[in-house]
Amino acid sequence: MARYTHLDSPMQLGELQLRNGMVMAPCTRCFCPGFLPTRDMAAYYARRAASGVGLIISEGTVVCQRGSGYPDVPGIWSDGQVRAWRPVTQAVHEAGGRMACQLWHVGAVAHPVTTGGPLPESPSGLSPEGPVRRLRGAHGEALHYGASEAMSATRIKEVVEIFAAAAGRALEAGFDAVEIHGAHGYLIDQFINLSWNMREDEWGGQGRCRLAEDITRAVVAEAGPGRVIFRFSPATGASGKVWKRPTETLPLLLDTLWGAGLRILHASHGNFDAPCVPAELAPLAQASPDGMVPLHAATRAHWQGQIIGVGSLSPGRADEALAAGEVDACAFGRLLIANPDLPSRMRMDLDPRPYDPAMLETLF
Numbered sequence: 173m174a175r176y177t178h179l180d181s182p183m184q185l186g187e188l189q190l191r192n193g194m195v196m197a198p199c200t201r202c203f204c205p206g207f208l209p210t211r212d213m214a215a216y217y218a219r220r221a222a223s224g225v226g227l228i229i230s231e232g233t234v235v236c237q238r239g240s241g242y243p244d245v246p247g248i249w250s251d252g253q254v255r256a257w258r259p260v261t262q263a264v265h266e267a268g269g270r271m272a273c274q275l276w277h278v279g280a281v282a283h284p285v286t287t288g289g290p291l292p293e294s295p296s297g298l299s300p301e302g303p304v305r306r307l308r309g310a311h312g313e314a315l316h317y318g319a320s321e322a323m324s325a326t327r328i329k330e331v332v333e334i335f336a337a338a339a340g341r342a343l344e345a346g347f348d349a350v351e352i353h354g355a356h357g358y359l360i361d362q363f364i365n366l367s368w369n370m371r372e373d374e375w376g377g378q379g380r381c382r383l384a385e386d387i388t389r390a391v392v393a394e395a396g397p398g399r400v401i402f403r404f405s406p407a408t409g410a411s412g413k414v415w416k417r418p419t420e421t422l423p424l425l426l427d428t429l430w431g432a433g434l435r436i437l438h439a440s441h442g443n444f445d446a447p448c449v450p451a452e453l454a455p456l457a458q459a460s461p462d463g464m465v466p467l468h469a470a471t472r473a474h475w476q477g478q479i480i481g482v483g484s485l486s487p488g489r490a491d492e493a494l495a496a497g498e499v500d501a502c503a504f505g506r507l508l509i510a511n512p513d514l515p516s517r518m519r520m521d522l523d524p525r526p527y528d529p530a531m532l533e534t535l536f
């Protein structure tokens with residue numbers, strides 16, 4: 173990666189000493205029947221590590237079956253799952269890489285077929301609309317999202333414990349770190365977002381970031397602050413709703429996470445440079461004509477810790493972003509699905525292969 177001197181430099185992310193600041197973004201692949209990662213997945217991730225990716229963040233890995241919303245995703249709550257993950261983390265380590273486990277609970281974005289029977293759970297009993305993604309019924313028919321159950325305070329506390337236990341399991345399975353999935357309209361984001369969270373107890377209103385806070389505090393206690401990443405996104409995700417009141421919510425969330433001991437954020441937006449949040453959040457950044465700034469600029473303005481940036485980044489743009497200190501590491505999703513050898517291609521100055529959704533049908 174001679175041309176990419178910033179992207180290709182060793183760096184310290186929390187406690188992790190990385191060969192470089194190139195991160196594989198978490199990408200769900202749906203190749204884990206029975207919630208168990210396979211040997212093919214070990215080879216898939218190890219190919220990316222062998223080519224030189226500094227840190228791989230696993231595909232979303234559910235912390236309990238009720239938190240599952242897609243077919244054949246991996247889990248991290250049982251001994252069998254820990255055993256099945258070990259060859260994956262070992263293969264990545266043998267290839268010189270580091271790996272974080274993305275801890276996931278989809279909340280309302282689920283169906284009794286994926287949860288194993290119970291209703292999906294959510295802050296206030298709302299549900300997304302439309303057909304369930306990536307899933308069909310036994311006769312090939314479309315399934316639709318239905319009702320979800322508003323979580324009791326007792327269940328919320330249980331879910332906090334479930335995340336902490338999952339973090340412990342992930343370390344046992346050989347992961348170097350964990351990423352809390354607080355983005356894209358799934359459970360934690362459903363609490364953060366007032367379009368989803370209508371609660372009037374201590375988990376709603378000004379307390380809307382409390383679930384994120386309690387999970388982060390519990391996971392940090394398990395893994396240590398240098399091994400925990402929190403991913404968030406104000407933009408629309410699987411639930412189809414953007415954050416309400418982003419100008420208040422972003423500082424509230426980031427201050428809360430800092431107070432809970434978090435030091436590494438993963439600011440997720442589909443396009444790193446696209447306007448995303450109101451310009452008041454980053455008065456020094458260049459605003460779009462309609463008064464918006466990119467997410468990374470607003471994050472930098474409100475966060476003392478490290479930031480992973482992501483979203484349609486080219487290696488060249490990532491290198492510039494690191495040189496300018498806009499973010500501390502850069503994640504690539506689709507480019508790394510399409511190019512297991514992305515770092516080698518960059519070193520040889522070869523253009524990456526473009527991503528095609530048809531590539532999701534196989535693991536290569």
Ligand SMILES: Cc1cc2nc3c(=O)[nH]c(=O)nc-3n(C[C@H](O)[C@H](O)[C@H](O)COP(=O)(O)O)c2cc1C
Nearest residue numbers: 197198199200231232442482483484485504505506
């Ligand atoms: C097939 C696919 C699966 C994804 N799965 C996840 C996931 O499990 N967890 C998550 O946080 N983001 C997920 N994402 C979002 C990516 O991590 C990333 O943020 C997004 O693709 C933008 O980066 P890119 O432009 O480099 O692809 C997924 C994206 C794709 C294309």
